[in-house]
Amino acid sequence: MSDAxxxxxxxxxxxxxxxxxxxxxxxxxxxxxxxWRSVSxxxxxxxxxxxxxSVGAMIAIxxxxxxxxxxxxxxxxxxxxxxxxxxxxxxxxxxxxxxxGVRLEDVRxxxxxxxxxxxxxxxxxSALPDHGHIPAPSNVAAAAGLLENDLAQAAVAPPGIxxxxxxxxxxxxxxxxxxxVTRFALVSRSLAIPERTGADKTSIIAExxxxxxxRLLEMLEQFATRGVNMSLLESRPIGDALxxxxxVIDLDGHIHDxxxxxxxxxxxRFSPKVIFLGSYPRADKRxxxxxxxxxxxxFADARDWLRSILSGEPEA
Numbered sequence: 635m636s637d638a639x640x641x642x643x644x645x646x647x648x649x650x651x652x653x654x655x656x657x658x659x660x661x662x663x664x665x666x667x668x669x670w671r672s673v674s675x676x677x678x679x680x681x682x683x684x685x686x687x688s689v690g691a692m693i694a695i696x697x698x699x700x701x702x703x704x705x706x707x708x709x710x711x712x713x714x715x716x717x718x719x720x721x722x723x724x725x726x727x728x729x730x731x732x733x734x735g736v737r738l739e740d741v742r743x744x745x746x747x748x749x750x751x752x753x754x755x756x757x758x759x760s761a762l763p764d765h766g767h768i769p770a771p772s773n774v775a776a777a778a779g780l781l782e783n784d785l786a787q788a789a790v791a792p793p794g795i796x797x798x799x800x801x802x803x804x805x806x807x808x809x810x811x812x813x814x815v816t817r818f819a820l821v822s823r824s825l826a827i828p829e830r831t832g833a834d835k836t837s838i839i840a841e842x843x844x845x846x847x848x849r850l851l852e853m854l855e856q857f858a859t860r861g862v863n864m865s866l867l868e869s870r871p872i873g874d875a876l877x878x879x880x881x882v883i884d885l886d887g888h889i890h891d892x893x894x895x896x897x898x899x900x901x902x903r904f905s906p907k908v909i910f911l912g913s914y915p916r917a918d919k920r921x922x923x924x925x926x927x928x929x930x931x932x933f934a935d936a937r938d939w940l941r942s943i944l945s946g947e948p949e950a
Contacts, residue, residue, distance in 0.1 A: 643668045646682040646691040648675070652774045652798045658722040658818035659692040674771055676705050680713050683823055690719070696817040697726070699753055699810070702868045707882045710821075710911060711839050711870065718837055718912035719828060720820040727809045728754050730761075731777050731801040732788040738804050743768055745776040746790035754790050757808040777801055817917065827889060828914050833921045834888035835865065837911035840901055841872065841880045856900040857885065860893045861928030880907075886922045889913040892933035893924065 645665045648655040649672025659665050671688060673679045679691035694703050710716060728750055732741065743766040744751070744758060750773050751758070758765060768786050770776035777791035777799055788804060796803060819837075828834075842849045857864055866884035887894040890913070902908050916922075926932075942949070 643690075644671050644682070644688045645669070646671045646673050646679040646688040648673060648679065648693070648772055650772070650774050650778065652792060652795055653772050654724045654726060654792060654816055655692050655694060655772075655818065656774075657724050657792075658694075658816075659820075661722045662690075662692070662720065662820060665690075676703075676709050680709050680716065680821065683821060684713060684715060686823075690820050690822040692722075692818055692820055694816055695721075695819040696866065697749065697753075698813070698815045698817075700749055702866065702882060703749075704870060706819075707839075707868065707870050711880055711882075711909060715823055716821050716911070717824060717827075718819045718914055719822050719824060720914050721835065721917045722818045722820070723917045724816050724818060726753070726814040726816050727793060727807055727812065728773070728790050729793055729795065729803050730754075730757075730788050730805040730808055731780070731791050731795055731799075732804050733780050734800065734802050736787050736802070736804075738762075738788075741765060741788040741804070743786040744788050744790060745770045745779055745786035747771070747773050747776060750776075750790045753810055753814060754808045756810045757805070758790075761805065774798070827912065830888040830890045830913075831915045833916045833919050834886075834891075834913055835916050836885040836887060836889055836894055836898075836913040838883050838885070838898070838901075839880055839909040839911065840883060840905045841907045843904065843906050845877060852904060853881070853901065856904060857897050860897040860900070861925050862887060862893050862897045863922075863924070887913075887924070891922075892930040893928040896933055 645659060645668055647659045647670060676693050679693055682688035683691045693706050695706050696702050741762055745768045748769050751767055770779060773791050776789040777795045780789050842853060863886040864883055865886055868882045869879040870882060872878040872880050885894055889895055
C-alpha cells in the first residue's frame, strides 16, 4: 500500500464478499469508497494493519451464543500496537445451500465454518441425522466450495449468498438461536482515542501477578470499588505454563470517565501486564448507567481535597 497522502485507504476483512465480517465493514462510513482486502483469517487481517497494508481490520470479537472469539482474543493479546476504534453488531442467521438439483435427502456431508456449524447443530442433527461435517475457513467459502468440488453436497451460509453464487437454498432460518448477534471490532494502529459519548466501552487485557488465593477477587475489586461494570470477562491461557491465564475484559465507560481511569490506575498497580485495547462508542448506543457517587465530580473533589492537604491549605 502506498504511503502517499492521496492513496486510497485499505481495509482488511475475513472474506470473501458476503461474509458477516463483510456486512460489518459495510457499517463503517470511512470504508465507503475505500479498497477492501479479503483475507483468510484474523492473523492475516491484523498483519495487514501492523505492516501498514491496511488502515484498519474488521474482526469478529464476540458472539452472543458462543461467547468470545478465542483466536481474536489471543491475537489482540500478543500483537502489539493495536487499538479498537469501533464496534459493530451483525444479526446472525444461516441458510442451507446446495448446487442446483441437489435435494435435502441427497445431502450426506455439510461444509460449514466451525462457529456457524455449532450454531446450527440442532437443525442439522434433526434434518440430517447421519451427515458428516467438513470445516471451512468462512461461511461464504463453505458455499463457494460447493461449486469447486464435490466433497460436500450442502453448506451452511449467510442469507443472501445466492446473490453472489449460483446456489439454491434448501432451508432458511436454520440457526438454533434466531436472536444471535456477532460483535465485530474495527482495529487500527491509531493511538487517537475516540471522543467520549456517554455510551462507550473500554476493552483491556490483564494478567494476575501470581496464583495466590484471592488474586482474581483482588483484580475484580479494582472495578467494583469504583462502580465500573464489566460487560465481558473471559479467561485465556497465557501459554507459558499450566494454570496461567490472562483476562479479556470489557468495561462500561470511557477512559476519560474518572471512575474508569481510576480503576485502570489501580489495575496497573496490581497487574504485571495490562494491555489497553481502546475506548470507543458502543454499537448499541446505550448510555452507560452508574451510581452517582462514582461520578466524575466525586473523583475530582477527592483529588482537590488531597491536594489541599499536601499544599498546607487550611480546611474550609
